[in-house]
Amino acid sequence: MSRSGYTIYDIAAEAGVSIATVSRVLKGDSSVSEKTRLKVQEVISRRNYRPSSIARGMTSKTTHTLGIVLPKLLNPNYAMIFTGASDGAWAAGYSVSLFPWRSITDQEGNPALLLAERRLDGVIVCVEYLPPHQQELLGRSLGELRQYMPVVLIGCVPADLDYPAISYNMAEITQGIVEELIRLGHERIALIGGMEEDRDELRRDIGYRQGLEAAHLPFVDSYRVWCGGTAEDGEAAMDRLLSSLLPSHWPTAVIALNDMVAMGCMAAARRRGLQVPEDLSVVGCGNLFCAPYLVPPLTSIDTHQQQLGRRAVELLLSGEKRREDARWEWVRRDSCGPAPLPKEKT
């Protein structure tokens, strides 16, 4: 209990040397004689002394702590990024602090206040879609933050933002999915979710339209449904979609914003009597741990979130100022199959 209060002075005194010498053995300086080193180390380990990294930070201007800002840790996608970041950081002797999303977008007073005061050695910011007025706020916060520490962005990052960043190229991914679905014979393909991102090169829409266009399929407005990122959102969106159409026009395939939304879609479809994948193919994104255990097991796009977190830390620590796209990869399971044969029932 008694808060251990040893300082370098205590150790120095007990070992009969100066604090400079203790400091030297602490950092493994070779200019300390073997004899002295042993003596000092003995005291250190007997007293269980640990130098204060706060004091060290005073001179080194370093905290060995990184920050991560993300919208919602309960979203397993972010938990994966965090995990990867933490692993990478730990391997390099750093730890990672979580900062809630509002720490960087709160209106009240000074935006990045706490974050900037913390003098972290770097911050990873996971960017989600924001309404325009918040975007501007975020921009300012990031700018201010960057005066104090390196910042790396993850997510749907506009290309003209000159931060080091790893982005999901949702346009490319979505186009890839559309093409695959078309290859499977689907012609009525719905796109569910994905707030409107702000830059063309990243918008799911672009990929979606391009994919359709390439196959000379029409873009049907009612097959494009917006929603948030939770399973509930997905369920509601799917409900809306199906309600708004005659069953004969129901899509035969759905591309979901992420796996949670996909879960919701499948639930809504099931409630309407649709069989997945016989009547409806569903593709998710993110490849969550539960994807293989859904019924049917969910086909998803793996975006290698953990790897992505690690990579963000690398960028942060190396100071490389580059932008990269996240890798992505199909994980084919059973929720996605050939289009049903047209039955012309209605």
Added chain:
Amino acid sequence: MSRSGYTIYDIAAEAGVSIATVSRVLKGDSSVSEKTRLKVQEVISRRNYRPSSIARGMTSKTTHTLGIVLPKLLNPNYAMIFTGASDGAWAAGYSVSLFPWRSITDQEGNPALLLAERRLDGVIVCVEYLPPHQQELLGRSLGELRQYMPVVLIGCVPADLDYPAISYNMAEITQGIVEELIRLGHERIALIGGMEEDRDELRRDIGYRQGLEAAHLPFVDSYRVWCGGTAEDGEAAMDRLLSSLLPSHWPTAVIALNDMVAMGCMAAARRRGLQVPEDLSVVGCGNLFCAPYLVPPLTSIDTHQQQLGRRAVELLLSGEKRREDARWEWVRRDSCGPAPLPKEKT
């Protein structure tokens, strides 16, 4: 980019006052005249100055950072605890750093090294079952850690460990589940997962046996299966269980360590042609976000993990040295139903 290098000296010089005065307006000391305060604040906000919390920590001996140590952030249960902790911490002006499990159990050299050096204002440690030799190591690490900062434990914490703690009373919970299942007519109830915890008062086994005993049901050894905490583990364990028994002796209900294990169990059961809940009732624990979207929706025990994380922070910051049990609550969905009528087919 140019790392903002303002110090309190710069601000003081520019405002034409002493650093003491700047420090005073920084902390809102009322002994500064209105005129001076405005002048100083003007400079501060014009220069966008943020006092370094490192330097502040020097004198205050405070980092406004808490730590959390947990086995695996990818386990949503831990993500929930972390989220709760982070919310609570943030509300009190703190942030929370993640430390990997091995930061406290690694053999190599000094155990709690980094953690202790960090001089956090407190640490939450989520304890899982550990093999005996690691338990001892953990004990030592915690002891050392506690010399430097308050520690709160979460999980299956032995009652004789005199740390402030919030524990799951798995015995009570498991007994509650058994009783409910018996009430539904089940007589062959399996218990899957849960490494052997080390203290009687916490062991699932105890609750399991007591529940059976109270209803004069026999304890059948082969209905007790051990496994780790992932869906894969659960699937494998369920497979082992079913393989080892004649179908006529298959359990009609399964209690799973957690929801992920429950997911695995359901998958394994389904593969054997068992219908949930008609042939087999499944109860999980943790009430994950995906529980409602499994097929059938999973009945689970909600242990209020987020609330628990918040509470842990409260204990940490208040210094209260007490032990509490986590609240728990049934979340009844469809994976759990009346026992099938005995068909005596084999």
Added chain:
DNA sequence: AAGCGTTCTGAAAGCGCTTACAATACGGCT
């Protein structure tokens, strides 16, 4: 024994902020 090049050590000056404690300023009173 004196001289010299190495090795080791120690003294002291920060790092950026907080906080007694001392000093100054100001307003009002006699």
Added chain:
DNA sequence: AGCCGTATTGTAAGCGCTTTCAGAACGCTT
């Protein structure tokens, strides 16, 4: 004008460590 109490502000001493620079020790050489 001379005093005093209060409201402000400044000075300086840390906080626990790192690091530069200088001094002490030691081992050889001649």
